[in-house]
Structure formats: C-alpha cells, structure tokens
Amino acid sequence: MADLTRRTALVGMLAALTGCGVPPAYIAENRRAAQDRSATDKKIAFANWPLYIDVDEDDAKRRPTLEAFEKRTGIQVDYTEEINDNNEFFGKIGPTLMTHHDPGRDLIVISDWMCARFVGLGWVQQMDRARQPHVTRYLDPLLRDPAFDPGRKYTVPWQSGITGIAYNRKALGREIRQVSDLWADDLRGQVTLLSGMDEAFALLMQGNGVDIRRWKVADFHKVIDQLRSLVSSNHIRRFTGNDYTKDLSSGDVLACQAYSGDVIQLQADNPDIEFVVPDSGAELWADSLMIPNLAEHKRNAERLIDYYYEPEVAAELAAWVNYVCPVPAAREVLASSKDKDTAALAEDPLIFPDDSMRKRLFIARDITAAERPELENEWEQLVGR
Known part of the structure; x- marks a missing residue:
C-alpha cells in the first residue's frame, strides 16, 4: 500500500507540474552520466518484462542468447523480470531518477509511449552509436524516427x-x-x-x-x-x-x-x-531499450544492445518471442534454418511484415x-x- 501511495503521489505531482507548464524534474544532458565502470567491472543490470527473452527448452532458468553474450564478452548480466506495467515501473524507478540518484539498473525495457516520458524528462542517456554498428546498420527503417526520439538517440527497440x-x-x-x-x-x-x-x-x-x-x-x-x-x-x-x-x-x-x-x-x-x-x-509500436541516468555500466549496456542487433541473435530471439522483429535481416537467417517450423517463421507477416502490410503501419x-x-x-x- 505504501508503494501504491508513492506511485500515485509521484504521477500526480508530475501531472500537476506539467499542467502548469513546468518541465518536472528535468535532468540536463550534462548531468546524466556517471563515471563508467565498464572497463573494470564486467557487469550489466538488465530489467525486462516477463517471458520476453529466449529460454532453454529443458531449463527455463537458462537464457541462451544472454549466456552466449556472457561467454563472448566476459560481461555478467544480472537479468531481472521486474517490469509488469509501464506506469507501475515509472512509479518504482521515477523517484530515484527524479532526485538524481543511481537507479541500480544499466538497461531497461519499456513501451515507447512511456519512453517518451523518460526522454522528455531527461532521465535517460544518449547512446554512442559509434559503439553500435549493428544497430546503425540493421534497425528497421519503419522504427528509426519516432516523434519523441528522432533518430533513436536515446532508445533502441527490443521488440516491436x-x-x-x-x-x-x-x-x-x-x-x-x-x-x-x-x-x-x-x-x-x-x-x-x-x-x-x-x-x-x-x-x-x-x-x-x-x-x-x-x-x-x-x-x-x-x-x-x-x-x-x-x-x-x-x-x-x-x-x-x-x-x-x-x-x-x-x-x-x-x-x-x-x-x-x-x-x-x-x-x-x-x-x-x-x-x-x-x-x-x-x-x-515498440518496447525499447534505454540506459537510465547515472547507470554505471553504460558501455557494457551499449555493447549488449548492439549484440541483439546481430541478425543471427535477433533471429534466435524472434523465433522465441514471436513479436515483430526490429531487425528485418533476421528473416534470411530464419529462412535458412533446417528446422521447418523455425524456417516457417520467416514467412509469417506478424513477425516480418510483407511490403503490402508495411505500407499500412505507422508509429503514432x-x-x-x-x-x-x-x-x-x-x-x-x-x-x-
């Protein structure tokens, strides 16, 4: 009940301030970064929604794509499924970000309409695209320029x-x-x-x-x-x-x-x-990855984001979660699979919309x-x- 009260108070306060034309709790760009510990502290704290990543068929506690990333990079990912509702998570993490404290998370995934609030409040850091060549190359053109984040400087779609x-x-x-x-x-x-x-x-x-x-x-x-x-x-x-x-x-x-x-x-x-x-x-629409202010492992987080934009990795994730894949190049990977069921996913327009459907899809x-x-x-x- 106390948590609910805090969430209600926070959302109400922000709405009231916004209604008065005051940008509530805005954090300027030059105050968003913490000292990055990525080079010496090989960790990432990653918060996501339940059932939104591939898992091993025989052991639901194992996540193959994350394990492959950890093995390749030596970076340990503390993956938590703590996001169940956009507004609830806003109320959970908002007081920390609003008062400019370490949120304890390096990477979060929320829906784009809520991402718009975070971006507008200055609660997330701009990503270094020079460190994300796969995002630059493979992100679906339909998802590149939402009104709240032109050019996707602060957000990267996880799934669409x-x-x-x-x-x-x-x-x-x-x-x-x-x-x-x-x-x-x-x-x-x-x-x-x-x-x-x-x-x-x-x-x-x-x-x-x-x-x-x-x-x-x-x-x-x-x-x-x-x-x-x-x-x-x-x-x-x-x-x-x-x-x-x-x-x-x-x-x-x-x-x-x-x-x-x-x-x-x-x-x-x-x-x-x-x-x-x-x-x-x-x-x-998209649920997008963001790096919140004062995250201590920004470069590690950027590296993980870019990893999921490698077509082979994106294909493995898409085959499990069955949402619209933000990496169209993953379609060819799935199509070449020797498994008939996996290969069939490449032809599913609800995972890879065809040209006719793409002409009728718009970001609000x-x-x-x-x-x-x-x-x-x-x-x-x-x-x-």
Whole structure:
C-alpha cells in the first residue's frame, strides 16, 4: 500500500507540474552520466518484462542468447523480470531518477509511449552509436524516427508489434477489413477493446481516416464520442487488458482489439483466429531499450544492445518471442534454418511484415505531457476506472 501511495503521489505531482507548464524534474544532458565502470567491472543490470527473452527448452532458468553474450564478452548480466506495467515501473524507478540518484539498473525495457516520458524528462542517456554498428546498420527503417526520439538517440527497440484486430472468422461467418466492421449489428456485445488509452486510441483514430503521425486532440474527442455511444448501446462488451486472449479463445467474444504477438500464439491452438491490419492502417509500436541516468555500466549496456542487433541473435530471439522483429535481416537467417517450423517463421507477416502490410503501419505521435491529464480523464471515465 505504501508503494501504491508513492506511485500515485509521484504521477500526480508530475501531472500537476506539467499542467502548469513546468518541465518536472528535468535532468540536463550534462548531468546524466556517471563515471563508467565498464572497463573494470564486467557487469550489466538488465530489467525486462516477463517471458520476453529466449529460454532453454529443458531449463527455463537458462537464457541462451544472454549466456552466449556472457561467454563472448566476459560481461555478467544480472537479468531481472521486474517490469509488469509501464506506469507501475515509472512509479518504482521515477523517484530515484527524479532526485538524481543511481537507479541500480544499466538497461531497461519499456513501451515507447512511456519512453517518451523518460526522454522528455531527461532521465535517460544518449547512446554512442559509434559503439553500435549493428544497430546503425540493421534497425528497421519503419522504427528509426519516432516523434519523441528522432533518430533513436536515446532508445533502441527490443521488440516491436502491431495493434490491430483479431477475430474468429469461422464463428463470425464473414471477413473483417476495417475498424468500422466491428460496429456491425452481428457483433453487438461480442467486441472488446483494450483498456489502456495509449494502447487503444491510435487504431481507433485510424478507423476515422486520421494520420496518427500527426493526430490532433479533436481527433481524440471524436473517438471518445463514438465509443460512448457504442458503450451505452452495449455494443462493446468490455475494455480489457491482455485477458482479451481468453475471451477470444473461449468464444465469449468474436472480435477484439489485439496485439500481433498474442495472436500468433492463439493461432497455434485455433487456426480460425485471424489478425487484421485494416486497410486504413494499424499502429506499429515498440518496447525499447534505454540506459537510465547515472547507470554505471553504460558501455557494457551499449555493447549488449548492439549484440541483439546481430541478425543471427535477433533471429534466435524472434523465433522465441514471436513479436515483430526490429531487425528485418533476421528473416534470411530464419529462412535458412533446417528446422521447418523455425524456417516457417520467416514467412509469417506478424513477425516480418510483407511490403503490402508495411505500407499500412505507422508509429503514432505520442501524447504530450500537456495533453495527457485531460485525455486520461476522458478515457478513464469511458472505461469506468
């Protein structure tokens, strides 16, 4: 309860300061670096999400790609799966970064919309791309220039994904091609949307023909008005977290807003489930690596990041986690595998989007600090939180 209170107070304080036009707890560039101990202290503290790295099939405690890095470099990686929610982790690490203390982590992975907050607050260090030739060469062009971090100076995608539509085609008996297809009468009470504002809003705007790279607040208000009507008419069954997968698998819903990586797993059990990138487009997002301020092993962290951009390593990771791989060159590695199941992943457009799909994928402009309080209030009233 004490931790929850601290998180609530921190987020509230930052929102209040931002609303007054004051950059809260901003750390200037020249105050972000600690004395780097990488040369003499061969360590990295790496915080990530659960189930977001390859593991040995016979021993879940072993992580083959990390072990290979340790063997090659002599750098020991203290890998923890401590990130379960973006806002929760913001509240956990925020007070330390805000007061300019050592965060105890050299590398973290959070969603790009939350990365935007860290970058805006000056809580992360710029990476030395001269030490990361594989990132420079192999990072997917679609992911290189998000609005919050042009040129990816402070962030590097760990894995990427698509927010689109999943549905059971056999049970529905028709095809879904557009967001508007979700609002047809035969889906009344059989549709769920994501409960997180940052996860949900972009796709819904795209359904209205909005270019999410440069959306306006008025576009957000239009979506809210549409959803209020759909909620009041009971067309939308509910707003969900990742438990939408259970609803779709059980048949409790026929269509839902969904993440591409989840659908690959669902399709393994039910081939009738399809994932749709609407003709109007879908949101391409990433969970990205960052080096927080005062991290004591920056060069070691940069080296680990670059290691995961070697196509052979990226392919091994992609084959395990099944999200959109940020290293397109890994596709050729998987295609050459002697294992048929592994080679088949190279042809899966939800891991390596084809040219047609890539033309319909866009990174949304992030919600600014000034916009967020008002929009979050509207969204939370809508979803009933």
